[in-house]
Amino acid sequence: MIRTITTTVALAALLAIGPMTSGRQPLASPAEGEAAPAKLPDPPANGEMGFVVSYFIQPVIQGPDACPQGTSPKLRDAYLAKQTPEERARLMLKENENELSRSWQADTFGPGGTNICSQPDMFPNRSELRLVQSRFSWGLDLDGDSNTRESKGRASKADTCEHDSFQTPTGEQGIDNQEYRVMGCTLEWRGVDGVAGDQEIGMRQFHASGEWTQVILLRGVNSLVRDDHVDVIYANTPDRPTADSTGKFLPGSSFSVSDRAPRNRNVLNGRIDNGVLTTDPQDILLTQTWGQGGARDIRGNRTKYDFRKGRMRLTFQPDGSLTGILGGYRPVFDVIQSPALGGAGSAVVAGIDCAAELNTLRKYADGIRDPKTGKCSGVSSAIRIAAIPAFVNDVPSARTAAR
Amino acid sequence: MIAPRVFRAAALALATCGSLAAGVAAVDTPAGNSAPAPSAQAVTAPQFEIVAMRRITEAQYRNSIADIFGPDVRVAGRFEPVVRPVHELIASGAREASISPAGLEQFDAMARGIAAQVFDEAHRSQFAESQPADAGKPDASCAAKVLTPLGRLLFRRPLTGAERDFYVKLASDSAAQTGSFYKGLELSLSAMLDSPNFLYVVETSEPDPANPGALRLDNYTRASRLGFMLWNSTPNEALLQAAEQGKLSDPAALSGIVGRMVNSPRFEQGLRAFFSDMLLFEKFDELAKDPVIYPYFNQDVAKALPEQTLRTITAHLLGKGGDYRALFTTPNTFMNRSLGPLYQVPVHKSSGWEPYQFAPGDDRAGLLGQAGFLSIYSHSGRSSPTLRGRAIRELLMCQPVPNPPGNVNFTAVQDVHNKATPTARSRLSAHSTDEVCAGCHKITDPVGLSLERFDGIGAFRATENDTPIDSSGILDGLHFAGAAGLGKTLASSPDTTQCVSSRALQYATGLGSEDVSPWVENLDKQFAASGYGIRALFLKVVTMPETWQVKPTPVDPNQSLGGATKISFSGQRR
Numbered sequence: 001m002i003r004t005i006t007t008t009v010a011l012a013a014l015l016a017i018g019p020m021t022s023g024r025q026p027l028a029s030p031a032e033g034e035a036a037p038a039k040l041p042d043p044p045a046n047g048e049m050g051f052v053v054s055y056f057i058q059p060v061i062q063g064p065d066a067c068p069q070g071t072s073p074k075l076r077d078a079y080l081a082k083q084t085p086e087e088r089a090r091l092m093l094k095e096n097e098n099e100l101s102r103s104w105q106a107d108t109f110g111p112g113g114t115n116i117c118s119q120p121d122m123f124p125n126r127s128e129l130r131l132v133q134s135r136f137s138w139g140l141d142l143d144g145d146s147n148t149r150e151s152k153g154r155a156s157k158a159d160t161c162e163h164d165s166f167q168t169p170t171g172e173q174g175i176d177n178q179e180y181r182v183m184g185c186t187l188e189w190r191g192v193d194g195v196a197g198d199q200e201i202g203m204r205q206f207h208a209s210g211e212w213t214q215v216i217l218l219r220g221v222n223s224l225v226r227d228d229h230v231d232v233i234y235a236n237t238p239d240r241p242t243a244d245s246t247g248k249f250l251p252g253s254s255f256s257v258s259d260r261a262p263r264n265r266n267v268l269n270g271r272i273d274n275g276v277l278t279t280d281p282q283d284i285l286l287t288q289t290w291g292q293g294g295a296r297d298i299r300g301n302r303t304k305y306d307f308r309k310g311r312m313r314l315t316f317q318p319d320g321s322l323t324g325i326l327g328g329y330r331p332v333f334d335v336i337q338s339p340a341l342g343g344a345g346s347a348v349v350a351g352i353d354c355a356a357e358l359n360t361l362r363k364y365a366d367g368i369r370d371p372k373t374g375k376c377s378g379v380s381s382a383i384r385i386a387a388i389p390a391f392v393n394d395v396p397s398a399r400t401a402a403r
Numbered sequence: 404m405i406a407p408r409v410f411r412a413a414a415l416a417l418a419t420c421g422s423l424a425a426g427v428a429a430v431d432t433p434a435g436n437s438a439p440a441p442s443a444q445a446v447t448a449p450q451f452e453i454v455a456m457r458r459i460t461e462a463q464y465r466n467s468i469a470d471i472f473g474p475d476v477r478v479a480g481r482f483e484p485v486v487r488p489v490h491e492l493i494a495s496g497a498r499e500a501s502i503s504p505a506g507l508e509q510f511d512a513m514a515r516g517i518a519a520q521v522f523d524e525a526h527r528s529q530f531a532e533s534q535p536a537d538a539g540k541p542d543a544s545c546a547a548k549v550l551t552p553l554g555r556l557l558f559r560r561p562l563t564g565a566e567r568d569f570y571v572k573l574a575s576d577s578a579a580q581t582g583s584f585y586k587g588l589e590l591s592l593s594a595m596l597d598s599p600n601f602l603y604v605v606e607t608s609e610p611d612p613a614n615p616g617a618l619r620l621d622n623y624t625r626a627s628r629l630g631f632m633l634w635n636s637t638p639n640e641a642l643l644q645a646a647e648q649g650k651l652s653d654p655a656a657l658s659g660i661v662g663r664m665v666n667s668p669r670f671e672q673g674l675r676a677f678f679s680d681m682l683l684f685e686k687f688d689e690l691a692k693d694p695v696i697y698p699y700f701n702q703d704v705a706k707a708l709p710e711q712t713l714r715t716i717t718a719h720l721l722g723k724g725g726d727y728r729a730l731f732t733t734p735n736t737f738m739n740r741s742l743g744p745l746y747q748v749p750v751h752k753s754s755g756w757e758p759y760q761f762a763p764g765d766d767r768a769g770l771l772g773q774a775g776f777l778s779i780y781s782h783s784g785r786s787s788p789t790l791r792g793r794a795i796r797e798l799l800m801c802q803p804v805p806n807p808p809g810n811v812n813f814t815a816v817q818d819v820h821n822k823a824t825p826t827a828r829s830r831l832s833a834h835s836t837d838e839v840c841a842g843c844h845k846i847t848d849p850v851g852l853s854l855e856r857f858d859g860i861g862a863f864r865a866t867e868n869d870t871p872i873d874s875s876g877i878l879d880g881l882h883f884a885g886a887a888g889l890g891k892t893l894a895s896s897p898d899t900t901q902c903v904s905s906r907a908l909q910y911a912t913g914l915g916s917e918d919v920s921p922w923v924e925n926l927d928k929q930f931a932a933s934g935y936g937i938r939a940l941f942l943k944v945v946t947m948p949e950t951w952q953v954k955p956t957p958v959d960p961n962q963s964l965g966g967a968t969k970i971s972f973s974g975q976r977r
Contacts, residue, residue, distance in 0.1 A: 238753075239740070239753055242699070242701075242744045244694065244698035245694040245695070245698065248698075250698055250699060250744055251744075251747075252743070252744040252747040253740075253743060253744045254740055254743045254744075254749050254750040254751070256751070256753045391743065391748075391749035391750070393749070393751050
């Protein structure tokens with residue numbers, strides 16, 4: 001029964017994403033790393049600036065050097081690859097299609113009705129994913145190993161596990177993004193022929209639907225050129241954004257931060273330097289109700305965006321918007337939470353090997369280090385963010401103080 | 404010119420099928436004397452003088468049903484609209500409004516639906532205090548006890564004996580056929596709801612003792628007029644009792660009753676209906692904008708626009724008891740989450756409305772700076788200084804503007820991407836070089852161009868096609884700038900207060916602007932003396948003896964048969 005439900009959920013998710021494929025867009029050029037606008041405007045007299053997040057997706061750098069062997073094989077292809085050439089040829093004959101399907105799908109189940117997505121821990125010997133081979137990734141230097149001014153005060157190397165760093169296409173060194181290293185060659189992330197994968201398409205759709213909305217409220221902004229202390233409230237709101245007929249968010253809507261229900265309100269310390277807002281490392285928790293949405297979907301009730309030692313680096317743009325990166329360490333299971341909750345359906349319909357993903361993420365985990373065991377259980381991560389001007393109403397100060 | 408007509412001994416020829424059999428009846432004998440069940444023809448042979456019939460609007464129908472039967476009785480159906488005469492109110496059109504066969508079908512379907520709910524098991528005990536001995540059989544006595552008070556509320560006067568007997572017999576016959584007492588009541592009630600006595604306010608007259616030989620509206624007609632004008636609903640029990648006691652023709656008693664009505668919270672409902680009529684709010688029902696040009700426009704915005712204006716009006720005129728003229732200059736309004744993005748202002752409440760005050764110096768002043776007015780007097784893809792100027796002239800100053808001739812070439816004003824004419828001012832200037840067009844555009848455009856800093860949905864803009872917008876305007880020789888300047892100019896114009904005085908008179912009487920014009924000047928003086936308070940204006944209107952007098956107009960013999968005017972069920976003389 002459980003299998004049926006989870007399969008249905010996964011199918012529904014795929015169906016929801018499916019029609020969007022015809023509208024795939026080439027990935028936009030990165031916003032982070034851009035120079036600050038030549039002329040920065042004065043902040044509002046009351047020092048408050050509100051924004052609604054209009055884009056929130058893991059950045060992928062397209063190009064042949066990232067995954068020279070192609071994307072990680074789907075379960076069917078992985079199964080075929082393990083066969084002898086003769087057996088592979090036989091199974092690929094049209095008349096043997098049903099046999100092939102039964103065989104590779106049987107390979108996703110374990111004893112007692114377990115499967116590789118619902119119980120990925122029970123399949124420790126699955127093969128690893130193909131890793132991103134390129135030295136480029138977007139992201140932040142979370143552990144400070146680049147030893148730049150900005151990296152100071154970040155997570156110390158003692159908090160992390162051994163890992164390689166990336167560099168950004170714009171030349172920043174010491175970029176930590178093990179999530180991208182592991183997941184960046186999956187078809188869901190990379191897509192086909194240089195256009196966005198289902199990860200981006202689905203996130204765009206769910207975000208545009210207003211099922212979950214994030215807002216940013218800056219307080220105490222005295223200057224966009226240099227301000228050593230800015231309060232940054234990064235929170236969820238139950239309010240849906242106003243959008244045009246194509247789903248693009250429109251500036252100037254009002255939102256209320258809610259500290260009731262499954263909503264989150266993060267208060268961060270920030271500073272502005274030449275039009276770039278940076279926050280100090282702090283755990284950031286956000287509701288992640290995307291999927292089929294709301295209380296009807298187990299994902300809507302269970303999942304969070306959990307960024308340990310999270311940081312934001314956002315650049316003020318001439319049109320009043322913010323663009324940049326949210327970085328932090330995510331618990332490894334969070335990365336595969338969506339297909340895991342999709343259960344067997346994620347495996348047999350979407351061909352996702354959740355167990356292989358989890359095993360690989362664990363192997364390359366570089367954060368959330370247990371001081372006793374020395375093992376890491378989180379991966380460095382980066383989310384590209386864009387936010388447009390909005391009116392953000394914070395929770396009443398009395399309630400904030402009481403809490 | 405529309406004049407009140409006296410239909411002497413009007414015989415109403417009505418449809419005689421099924422539940423539609425009962426028409427306008429005489430108020431000759433009080434109900435209570437039993438008599439043989441009359442024919443439908445007998446029911447429709449009045450012995451008094453009908454001076455006008457005004458069809459009730461959709462809102463009045465709905466409010467009446469809610470007031471009589473309770474808000475939980477649903478009214479489901481499509482209402483045939485009352486047609487607005489050119490340059491007049493819908494209230495005036497109601498005097499001439501007919502009901503088409505298709506419209507009547509809708510009314511009948513609604514009537515049956517309402518009647519079925521009233522006498523279903525959940526509701527019947529509220530309306531049928533008398534219980535039949537056998538619910539499977541007719542019970543004329545019991546039916547009379549149920550239908551007589553309902554008929555009084557629906558027809559806004561007591562049923563005549565003939566009417567009562569007719570509806571009781573209808574209930575009994577139906578009960579016998581269906582084997583259900585309540586089914587009988589249901590059919591009889593739906594017949595009342597289909598009757599022109601319910602769908603129209605039948606205004607009847609009586610001799611005016613103060614003017615021998617002349618007529619005045621009788622007490623029950625006055626009760627209906629007060630109910631519908633001031634509360635936009637059927638007269639309540641207190642009004643009907645006052646009518647029964649003849650108080651509504653006693654000036655002192657009338658003044659006291661009207662004073663209480665305009666100070667009641669229910670007056671807001673009446674005032675909303677008046678301004679919706681005066682400002683042509685039916686246009687919001689078909690408001691459409693190009694979503695590519697105006698991404699901020701959506702159905703939530705369309706729904707909120709008239710509500711914002713009505714809230715502004717009622718809060719100012721009733722909540723604050725404010726000066727009518729200040730409606731054109733007030734910085735105070737209301738916002739909700741749908742409108743916030745259009746105005747680019749913060750809205751704190753996640754749902755519902757909250758007061759909002761525009762900052763000093765903001766060009767959004769008064770009703771003309773609100774997106775509601777600005778959007779309905781624009782085209783779907785561009786603003787229109789001409790439509791806006793015309794609306795200001797016609798609706799707020801009561802100055803009719805002629806329609807454009809049929810052969811106008813609009814190419815110059817429609818070409819919004821022509822770099823040679825980047826702004827509406829430059830396009831209209833090019834258009835008005837045509838002598839044929841210039842005459843009317845001189846009346847409208849210098850007024851409307853002052854609102855050009857608001858686009859076709861009323862969103863602010865400083866430029867059009869990257870060209871700064873000149874928002875200077877001229878009204879009757881006075882120069883001003885922007886919506887705020889226009890508002891101040893309108894507020895200081897005597898035409899503005901005289902116009903609303905005239906509209907209030909038309910709204911109360913259903914007469915046209917020319918008919919009420921002799922009364923306007925005096926009313927406007929009293930309006931001024933009250934500090935231009937809307938309650939005072941309405942109180943004056945309904946206590947003016949002139950508005951109750953019936954001006955006899957000889958009936959055109961060519962439009963009547965045999966010297967008697969006959970009214971078909973459609974309400975049209977034939």
